[in-house]
Amino acid sequence: MFPKKRMRRLRRTEKIRAMLKETTISKNDLIYPIFVEEGIEGRRAIEAMPNQYRLALGEVRDEAREIVSLGILAVILFGIPQKKDAAGSQAYAKDGVIPRAIGEIKDEVGDDLVVITDVCMCEYTDHGHCGVVEGEKVLNDPTLKLLAREALSHASAGADIVAPSDMMDGRVGTIRETLDKEGFEDMIIMSYAAKYASSFYGPFRDAADSVPSFGDRRGYQMDPANANEAMQEVYLDIEEGADIVMVKPALSYLDLIYRVKQEFAMPTAAYNVSGEYAMVKAAAKKGYVDEERIVMEIMTSIKRAGADLILTYHAKDVARWLG
Ligand code: PBG
Numbered sequence: 001m002f003p004k005k006r007m008r009r010l011r012r013t014e015k016i017r018a019m020l021k022e023t024t025i026s027k028n029d030l031i032y033p034i035f036v037e038e039g040i041e042g043r044r045a046i047e048a049m050p051n052q053y054r055l056a057l058g059e060v061r062d063e064a065r066e067i068v069s070l071g072i073l074a075v076i077l078f079g080i081p082q083k084k085d086a087a088g089s090q091a092y093a094k095d096g097v098i099p100r101a102i103g104e105i106k107d108e109v110g111d112d113l114v115v116i117t118d119v120c121m122c123e124y125t126d127h128g129h130c131g132v133v134e135g136e137k138v139l140n141d142p143t144l145k146l147l148a149r150e151a152l153s154h155a156s157a158g159a160d161i162v163a164p165s166d167m168m169d170g171r172v173g174t175i176r177e178t179l180d181k182e183g184f185e186d187m188i189i190m191s192y193a194a195k196y197a198s199s200f201y202g203p204f205r206d207a208a209d210s211v212p213s214f215g216d217r218r219g220y221q222m223d224p225a226n227a228n229e230a231m232q233e234v235y236l237d238i239e240e241g242a243d244i245v246m247v248k249p250a251l252s253y254l255d256l257i258y259r260v261k262q263e264f265a266m267p268t269a270a271y272n273v274s275g276e277y278a279m280v281k282a283a284a285k286k287g288y289v290d291e292e293r294i295v296m297e298i299m300t301s302i303k304r305a306g307a308d309l310i311l312t313y314h315a316k317d318v319a320r321w322l323g
Contacts, residue, residue: 022304023300023303023304024303025296025299025300025303025318025322026322027070027071027072027073027318027319027322028073029299029303029307029308029309029310030072030073030074030309030310030312030315030318030319031072031074031075031076031116031269031309031310031311031312031315032067032072032074032075032076032311032312032313032315032316033075033076033077033078033311033312033313034055034060034063034075034076034077034078035052035053035054035055035078035079035080035207035208036054036055036056036057036060036077036078036079036080036097036098036101037054037055037056037079037080037097038057038079038080038081038082038090038097039082040054040056041056041058042056042058042059043055043056043059046203046206046207047206048202048203048206048274048278049203049207049274049277049278049281049313050281050285051281051313051316052207052277052313054080054207057097057100057101057104060101060104060105060108061104061105061107061108064104064105064108064109064113065108065109066316067113067316068109068112068113070316070319070320071319071322072113072315072316072319073113073114074113074114074115074116074161074309075105075113075114075115075116076116076117076118076163076311077098077101077102077115077116077117077118078118078123078207078208079091079096079097079098079101079118079123079124080097080123080208080209081096081097081123081124082097084124084125084126085124085125085126086125086126086127086133087125087132087146088121088124088125088146089124090124091120091121091123091124091125091146091149091150092146092149092150092152092153093153094153094156094157096153098117098153098154098157099153099154099156099157100157102115102117102154102157102158102159103157103158106158114160114161115158115159115160115161116159116160116161116162116163116190117154117159117161117162117163118163118165119147119150119151119154119162119163119164119165119166119175120147120150120164120165120166121143121146121147121150121166122166122208122210122212123208123209123210126213127212127213127214128209128210128211128212128213129212129215129217130143130165130166130167130168130217130220131143131146131166131168131220132146136214136215137219138219138220140168140169140170141170143166143168143171144168144170144171144174145174147164147166147168147171147174147175148171148174148175148177148178148179149178151164151175151178151179151187151189152178152179152182152184155179155182155184155187156182159187160187160188161187161188161189161190161244162175162179162187162188162189162190163189163190163191163192163246164189164191164192165192165195165248166192166220167192167195167217167220167221167222168220169236170240172189172191172236172237172240172241172242173240173241175189176189176240176241188243188244189241189242189243189244190242190243190244190245190246190269191237191242191244191245191246192246192248192271193230193233193234193237193238193242193245193246193247193260194222194230194231194233194234194245194246194247194248194253194256194260195221195222195246195248196221196222196223196224196248196249196253197216197217197218197221197222197223197224198221198224198248198249198252198273198275199275200249200252200273200274200275200276201249201273201274201275202274202275202278203274203275203277203278204273204274204275207274224252227255227256227259230247230253230256230259230260231259231260231263234247234260234263234264234266235264238264238266242266243267244266244267244268244269244309245260245264245266245267245268245269246268246269246270246271246311247260247268247269247270247271247307248270248271248273249271249272249273249275249276250270250271250272250273250276250302250307250310251272251276251298251301251302253270254301254302254305255305257270257302257305257306257307258305258306260306261305261306261307262306267308267309268306268307268308268309269307269308269309269310269311270302270305270307270309270310270311271311271312272298272299272302272310272311272312272313272314274313276298277312277313277314280294280295280298280314291317292317292321295314295317295318295321296318296321298314299312299314299318
């Protein structure tokens with residue numbers, strides 16, 4: 001071929017490169033995670049996640065307005081209750097921290113912001129596991145009822161999308177059935193379909209006070225070594241009625257994002273998790289990397305792999321950089 005074919009012709013100028021860009025990031029792709037804590041005033045910094053905070057309920061309206069003004073379309077809410085118990089009862093309390101936060105946001109900005117809620121037990125249980133515990137075992141089926149109640153309490157409070165992140169078997173089906181029975185047949189389910197037992201969640205567990213008091217999550221979250229198993233997980237969630245499927249974390253699992261998109265052609269989300277954020281922030285602070293360029297490269301790689309949506313703590317910065 002050489003010298004007839006010269007790849008560099010198409011890289012010659014800024015404008016030509018822009019015309020031929022295959023992957024672009026838009027504000028529409030971004031979902032910003034926020035932590036809401038009951039019983040505090042103001043906002044509390046999360047040490048390993050610079051610029052991320054636990055917000056008091058009284059802070060949520062200002063936060064929602066800022067996010068809307070940046071042009072971000074969606075948030076995902078995580079709740080930290082004032083009191084935790086073995087059954088995680090604040091997870092499905094009608095006046096729990098998340099239903100109240102949804103109320104604040106919807107009162108303030110209405111439908112200008114799509115409100116997604118994380119549906120899980122680990123922030124609400126005193127043992128920190130994602131389900132009902134008996135001895136050292138996390139029980140699958142008894143947990144399903146509680147997750148369905150939690151999803152229903154979020155739906156009743158006005159959430160737009162519920163996002164189960166627990167990795168119990170059958171939870172998408174149980175939640176779908178409960179929502180439909182209660183008249184929420186239009187409620188969207190975004191399932192954390194392929195969620196790995198990952199060390200990249202380290203900073204999140206401090207952010208949400210959800211460190212398991214014994215054992216770990218490997219009995220329900222996936223082994224990082226497994227890819228075929230992830231495809232089965234995603235398949236099952238789709239069969240049970242998931243509308244959007246998620247791969248989590250993002251960067252060490254780009255192969256899964258790619259395979260899931262290729263195989264199922266579903267709306268696909270990827271969670272650029274707390275540890276991924278913390279590494280970038282730490283390196284940028286030291287001056288080892290250029291933060292804006294590295295974050296945009298990360299966003300691009302997640303989209304190029306096949307994600308339609310990116311849950312990311314960088315969302316506000318990305319929105320600002322996009323202008
Ligand atoms: C709750 C949940 C976790 C994250 C999202 N939902 C923690 C976990 O499973 O241990 C992690 C998010 C992040 O690290 O940014 N189950």
